[in-house]
Amino acid sequence: MVFHGTLSVMSPDLAKGLILVIEDERAISDLLRLYLTREGFGVQVESDGLAGLRAARTLHPIAIICDVGLPSMDGTEICRQLRAEGNWTPVLFCTARDDEVDRVVGLELGADDYITKPFSPREVAARVKAVVRRAAHAASATGPLTLGDVSLDPVTRRVSVAGAQIQLTATEFDLLEHLMANQGKVLSREQLLSEVWGYAAIVGTRTVDVHVAQVRAKLGDHSPIRTVRGVGYSAELEP
Ligand code: CA
Numbered sequence: 001m002v003f004h005g006t007l008s009v010m011s012p013d014l015a016k017g018l019i020l021v022i023e024d025e026r027a028i029s030d031l032l033r034l035y036l037t038r039e040g041f042g043v044q045v046e047s048d049g050l051a052g053l054r055a056a057r058t059l060h061p062i063a064i065i066c067d068v069g070l071p072s073m074d075g076t077e078i079c080r081q082l083r084a085e086g087n088w089t090p091v092l093f094c095t096a097r098d099d100e101v102d103r104v105v106g107l108e109l110g111a112d113d114y115i116t117k118p119f120s121p122r123e124v125a126a127r128v129k130a131v132v133r134r135a136a137h138a139a140s141a142t143g144p145l146t147l148g149d150v151s152l153d154p155v156t157r158r159v160s161v162a163g164a165q166i167q168l169t170a171t172e173f174d175l176l177e178h179l180m181a182n183q184g185k186v187l188s189r190e191q192l193l194s195e196v197w198g199y200a201a202i203v204g205t206r207t208v209d210v211h212v213a214q215v216r217a218k219l220g221d222h223s224p225i226r227t228v229r230g231v232g233y234s235a236e237l238e239p
Helices: 026-038 049-059 075-084 098-106 121-140 170-181 189-197 206-222
Strands: 018-022 042-046 063-067 091-095 113-116 145-147 150-153 158-161 164-166 225-228 232-235
Touching: 018 026, 018 049, 026 042, 026 121, 042 049, 049 063, 049 075, 063 075, 063 121, 075 091, 091 121, 113 121, 121 189, 145 170, 150 170, 158 206, 170 189, 170 206, 170 232, 189 206, 189 232, 206 225, 206 232
Parallel strands: 018 042, 018 063, 063 091, 091 113
Antiparallel strands: 145 150, 150 158, 158 164, 225 232
16 A cells, blocks of 8 residues: 555544545545545545555545546446445546546446546535535435335335336436435426536536436336426326
């Protein structure tokens, strides 16, 4: 492990919680530390994949910013292992290249978002706050939601369709949960962006359509998601 990993600068105000940064490029981790500390978060930096995984398990950070290419363990593998252990700490990938973005998104690792290097302080802060807010919302959710053949448990983050469990990515889960929690209500794309993604200004409404299509494909004939033309989407049973 690189020595600077153990010398974390903790913000005096830890009320906002600890962010774990797993990044082997010192210049990038220093920048992230600076931006996040300024926003009032505590920051722990690890520069090695395995050390990062250990820190994720033991420090209980509120979010993880993770590089893709890392010594000893790839960032995608860290995320995969955490999810396999039932650890749903939000993971925000920090990627250098477009092919890494494709890998992160395509693997359906349960990553919550990604930022592309080089990034701006504003962008990092907005993304981190959004994933933290979404995670807090998920944690405060109440009991399981059921609509027709679809059941969703906000605590275990499991979804089943006609009794069979299916796998959704974190974003697909949040989207379905939000629609089911607002059963019968028509939600516009803009509303879904700001309430599910939390940063309407950064991604376009097309993102909503893409994710709705993915959720529908996984739920098949049991999907309760209806398109309301010219408005948005709602979750309800056929009248
Ligand atoms: Ca790297």
